[in-house]
Amino acid sequence: MSALTFTLKTAPQQRVDLSALTPDALADKSLADIAAIELPSGHDKPRVDALFDISGDDATDIVIKNATDRLDYIGHGMRSGRITVHGNVGSYLAFKLRKGEIVLHGNAGDFAASGMAGGLLHVHGNVGDFLASAIIGERRGMKGGTVIITGNAGERAGDQMRRGLVLIEGNVGSYCASRMIAGTIGVMGSTGEYLAYGMRRGTVLLNNAPKLHATIQDCGSHTLPFLSLMFKSFRDLPTKFAAVNRNRVQRYAGDIANDGKGEILVFK
Template sequence: MSGWRLTLKASPALRVDLRGVTPGALANLSVTEVERLTVGYGNAWVPLAEFFKLEPHDSDGLVFDGDLSRFDRVGWQLAGGRIHVDGNVGHYAGGCMSAGELIVNGRAGLLAACEMAGGTFTVQGDVDDFAASTLPGSMDGMRGGTFVVKGNAGARFGDRMRRGSAIVHGDAGDFLASRVVAGTIAVGGRPGAHAGWGMRRGSVVFASGQAAWDAPATFVPALAAAEVFWQLLARDLARHGGPFAALGNRRIERHLGDLAVDGRGEMIIAF
C-alpha cells in the first residue's frame, strides 16, 4: 500500500466531507486518479485536488498537513491503515472506524469517535461535544477500540457508550458517561455536572481524587472489595501516562449506580 501526503492549499469557504478518503481507498491509485477523487463540498462534488496538493509519501497511510477545521468525517469508517493529521479536524472525525490508527495533532469537532468500533484514535488537543457517543437517532455509542484525548472533552462524552476504552487526560463537560451501557471511561481532570446520569453498566475512573466527583443520591457506596480488578484496570490505564501513570499505587473508592435506571455501573475515585 502506497502512502500519500495531502497539503492544504487554503481554507475552504464551505465545509468539506472527506468520507471515503482513507488509506485503503487511495491504495494503488495514481496521482492523477487521487487528484480526481471527488469529495462533498456544500451541495456539489469537487475533485480532491481543489483543496490539497498531493504527493506520494513513503509510509503506509495518509498524512494531512494544515488546519482541517472545515473538513468533516476525517477517518470516517476507517477499516485499516494509518491517518496522521498535523492540525485540527472538523466534525465526525474517526466516526464508525473499525480498525487502523487515526492521530490528530490538534483539536477535533463534534461527534469525534462516534460509534467507533475498533482501532486507535488519538487527539492531542480538545474535542467538542458528543465525542465517543452515538449518532443522532441511533441507540449505541462507541462500540470498541481505544479513544484517547490529551486535552479536554465537551459535554456528553461517552453518551450511550457500549464497549471500548475512552481516555480524557483533561477535564470533561456536563453529562459525562450519560446512559452508558458498558465500556471504560477514564478522566484525569474534573467532570461537569450530572456525570453518570442514566448509567446502566460500565466503569468510570476519576484520577484526580475525591474532589473530582460528588456522588448523587442515585449512586451508593460499594462494599465489596475490588483490589484484583483494580490492579488489572490500573495497569491497562497506566500505559496512557499522564494522570494515569501511577494509578496502581493509589487506593480507590467505588460508587454503584445509576440506581434510578437499575444501573450496575461503577464510579471509581482514585486517591
C-alpha cells in the same frame, strides 16, 4: 515510499466530507485517480486536487497538513493503515473506525469516535461534545477500540457508549457517561454535573472527587485487585494513565434509577 500527504491550500468556505480519503479507499489508486476524487462540500463537489497539494505514494500512511475545523469525517469507516492530521478538524473524526490508527495534532469537533468499533484514536488536543457517543437516531455509541485525549472533552462524552476504552487526561463537561451501556472511561481532570446520568453498566475512573446527583449510591472505600490488571493493560499506551497504579478507591454505584449496575471509582 513516503507517506501520502494532503496539504490544504486554503481554508474551504463550506464544510468538506473527507470520508473518501482513507487507506482502504485509496489502496491501489494512482495519484491521478486520487486527485480526481470529488469531495462533498455543501452543494458542490470539488476535486481533491482543487483543495489539496498531493505528494507521496504510500496510501497506508496518510498525512493531512494545514487542517481546519471545516474538515469532517476524517477516517470514516477506516479498516487499516494510519492517518496523521496536523491542525484542527471538524466533526465525526474516526466515525465508525474499525481498525488502524488516527493521530490528531490539534483539536476536534463534536462526535469524535462515534460508532467506533476498533483501532486507536489519539488526539493531542481537545474534543467537542458527544465524544464516543451515539449520533442522533442511533442507540449505540462507541462499540470498541481505544481513545486517548490529552486535553479536555465537552459534554455528553460516552453517551450510550457500548464498549471500548476512553482515556481523557483533561476535564470533561456535564453528563459524562450518560446512558452508558458498557465500557470504561477514565478522566484525570474534573467532571461536570450529572456524571453517569442514566448509566446502566460500565466503569468510570476518576482522579478527582465528582459532584454526584441523587441516584448515585456511595458504596464506601475498597481495595479492588482487578484494577492492577487494568492498569497493567494501560502501560503500553501513550497516555498519562500508563503511570497510574492505585487500586484503593471510593466506589459509587449507579445510576440506580436505571438498573444501577454501573460504577464510578475515585482514586484515593
